Amino acid sequence: MTRFHATARSVRGRILVHHNDPQQHSGRFSTQFLARSSDGMSRVERRKRDFFSAFAKPQPTAKKQKQDIPTTTEVTDIKDTPDGEEESTDFKLALLSSLHPSLPHEDLLELLLAADGSVDAASALAAKPRSTITTQSSLSTFLSPSSSIVSPRRIPFPLPPIPKFKTLHLSTPSQVPFHAPATLHASFLPAATATQLLTECLAEVPAFGRYEFRLFERNVSSPHTAAFYVASKEMAARHTSRGGYLYNGTTLETVRLFTPTMTAVTPIVERLVNDSIAERVASVYPGGRKLKYMLPEGKWRVTSAFMNCYDGAKQSVGWHSDQLTYLGPRTVIASLSLGVEREFRLRRVAPVTLDPDAESPDTASPPPGEESTEGGQTDKPEEEWRWQPEGQVSIHLPHNSLLIMHAECQESWKHSVHPANNISPHPLANNKRINITFRCYRDALTPDKIPRCKCGVACVLKAVQRVKEKMGRYFWGCQVGNQWRDDEKEEGGCGYLLWAKFDDDGDPIWE
Ligand SMILES: O=C(O)CCC(=O)C(=O)O
Numbered sequence: 001m002t003r004f005h006a007t008a009r010s011v012r013g014r015i016l017v018h019h020n021d022p023q024q025h026s027g028r029f030s031t032q033f034l035a036r037s038s039d040g041m042s043r044v045e046r047r048k049r050d051f052f053s054a055f056a057k058p059q060p061t062a063k064k065q066k067q068d069i070p071t072t073t074e075v076t077d078i079k080d081t082p083d084g085e086e087e088s089t090d091f092k093l094a095l096l097s098s099l100h101p102s103l104p105h106e107d108l109l110e111l112l113l114a115a116d117g118s119v120d121a122a123s124a125l126a127a128k129p130r131s132t133i134t135t136q137s138s139l140s141t142f143l144s145p146s147s148s149i150v151s152p153r154r155i156p157f158p159l160p161p162i163p164k165f166k167t168l169h170l171s172t173p174s175q176v177p178f179h180a181p182a183t184l185h186a187s188f189l190p191a192a193t194a195t196q197l198l199t200e201c202l203a204e205v206p207a208f209g210r211y212e213f214r215l216f217e218r219n220v221s222s223p224h225t226a227a228f229y230v231a232s233k234e235m236a237a238r239h240t241s242r243g244g245y246l247y248n249g250t251t252l253e254t255v256r257l258f259t260p261t262m263t264a265v266t267p268i269v270e271r272l273v274n275d276s277i278a279e280r281v282a283s284v285y286p287g288g289r290k291l292k293y294m295l296p297e298g299k300w301r302v303t304s305a306f307m308n309c310y311d312g313a314k315q316s317v318g319w320h321s322d323q324l325t326y327l328g329p330r331t332v333i334a335s336l337s338l339g340v341e342r343e344f345r346l347r348r349v350a351p352v353t354l355d356p357d358a359e360s361p362d363t364a365s366p367p368p369g370e371e372s373t374e375g376g377q378t379d380k381p382e383e384e385w386r387w388q389p390e391g392q393v394s395i396h397l398p399h400n401s402l403l404i405m406h407a408e409c410q411e412s413w414k415h416s417v418h419p420a421n422n423i424s425p426h427p428l429a430n431n432k433r434i435n436i437t438f439r440c441y442r443d444a445l446t447p448d449k450i451p452r453c454k455c456g457v458a459c460v461l462k463a464v465q466r467v468k469e470k471m472g473r474y475f476w477g478c479q480v481g482n483q484w485r486d487d488e489k490e491e492g493g494c495g496y497l498l499w500a501k502f503d504d505d506g507d508p509i510w511e
C-alpha cells in the first residue's frame with residue numbers, strides 16, 4: 001500500500017454519549033402548561049412569578065419590592081445582554097426543570113435552544129408525547145418537521161453552545177445549521193449519477209494509502225485510506241513543477257486526476273456551494289455581509305479533492321481541522337458521501353467572541369469603506385471571549401448526501417468520522433463508505449508561494465484555536481516535526497512561526 005503523508009491528526013478526544021431513558025418520558029406530559037387559569041396567567045407565568053418572589057431579597061420599601069418582581073417582558077429583555085443571558089438561561093432552566101422534573105437538564109437546555117429561549121415554547125415541546133425515543137437523544141424526537149418553532153427561526157450567529165458531554169444526533173438536514181456551521185443536502189445527485197460515481201470511486205480504492213505522520217514523538221498511520229485528486233492538468237502541473245503539495249512536511253506521493261464523473265459533477269457541486277454561501281451570507285452572517293477573509297461571493301471553484309475510504313465499521317478519522325495551507329482562511333469544503341452511512345461529528349474548540357468588533361473567527365467583514373488590511377492583528381483581552389467546554393454534534397451522512405462545511409468550520413471547530421458499532425451494508429459498496437471532500441485551492445497560495453521554515457521546508461498554515469489573546473490570527477509554522485520518520489534521529493523541526501496576514505478576501509499579504 002502506498003504511503004500517503006497527510007493532514008489528519010488523530011488526537012483522541014473523550015467521546016461521551018448521553019443515553020436517554022426511554023421509559024422516563026413516555027406519554028406522561030400534557031399540554032396543560034399553556035392553559036390560562038382564572039388569574040389570567042399561564043402555568044409558566046405563575047411559576048415565573050413564584051420563582052422570582054422566592055429569590056427576591058427583602059427590600060426596604062413596598063414600592064421597591066414591587067419593582068423587583070419582573071414581568072414576563074423584563075425576563076425576555078434580559079437575554080439581550082451577554083451577562084444577562086447567562087443569568088436568564090439559568091433561571092429559565094430552573095423554571096423548566098420545576099415544570100418538567102423528570103426531564104434531564106441537558107434535554108431541557110436543548111429544548112430551550114430549539115425554542116429560541118422561549119420558556120413557553122420549550123415547555124410545550126417538552127409536553128409533547130414522545131413515542132419513538134431511541135437510546136440516543138435527538139432533537140427530532142421533540143420536533144416534528146412541521147413544527148412552527150423550527151422553520152421560521154433565524155439561524156443564530158454565533159451558534160449557541162452545545163451542552164458539555166452531550167452528543168446531539170442530527171439526521172434531518174434542516175436541523176444541521178442550527179447546531180453546526182454546516183448545511184446538509186440529501187439526495188444531492190441524480191440517483192444514477194451517484195451510482196456511477198460510486199462505481200468509479202470503488203475502482204480507485206486499490207490506489208489509496210494511509211495518512212502517515214508523526215504525533216507526540218510517534219509515527220502514526222490513519223485508520224482509513226485516502227488519495228489526493230486534482231481537477232485539472234494545470235493543477236497537476238503545479239504539483240510537479242512548483243514544489244508540490246505537502247502534508248505534514250512531506251510531498252504527497254499519490255496525486256490523481258479527477259475521474260470522468262467527478263469532473264461531470266463538479267459544476268453541480270460549485271452551483272450548490274455558491275448558492276448555499278450566498279444564502280448564508282444573506283440570512284446568517286451579521287449585517288448580511290460575508291465573514292472577513294471569505295472569498296468574494298460566487299467565486300468558489302473546485303480545484304482539488306481528497307477521496308477517503310472507510311472500509312468497515314471500525315475505520316475512522318480522528319478529530320482534526322483541515323490544514324489551510326492552500327485553501328486559505330475561512331474556506332468552505334463540500335463533502336460528498338457515497339455508500340455506507342456513517343456518523344460525522346463536529347465539536348467547537350475555539351472561543352466565541354462577545355465583542356462585535358473583534359477580528360474573530362465568527363466576525364463579519366467591516367462595512368464597505370471601513371476595511372482593514374491588518375488581517376487578524378487584533379489582540380483581544382481574554383474577557384471578551386466566551387469559552388466553555390462543549391459537547392458535539394453527530395450528523396448522520398447517508399449515501400448521496402453533500403455536507404457543506406461553511407467558513408467558520410476549520411477555524412473554530414474540529415471534525416471526525418466516528419468508529420461505528422455496526423453498519424448497514426450498501427448494495428454496491430458493501431461495507432465501504434466513500435467520501436470526496438471537494439476543495440477550492442487559492443491561486444495566491446500555490447506551492448511555490450508558501451513560506452519556508454529554517455529547515456527549508458514549505459510551512460503549514462493554521463489558525464490559532466486555543467490561545468485567547470491571539471484568537472482570530474493565523475500563522476505559518478514549521479511542519480517538519482510532523483514528518484513520518486523511519487530513523488531514530490532526534491525530533492525534527494525548527495519551531496519557525498510567522499504571523500500570516502490576509503486582505504479582506506483572504507488572499508495573503510506578503511511582507
Ligand atoms: O470522511 C469524511 O466525511 C471527512 C473527511 C475529512 O475530514 C477530510 O478529508 O479531511
Ligand SMILES: [Fe+2]
Binds near residue numbers: 320321
Ligand atoms: Fe477533514
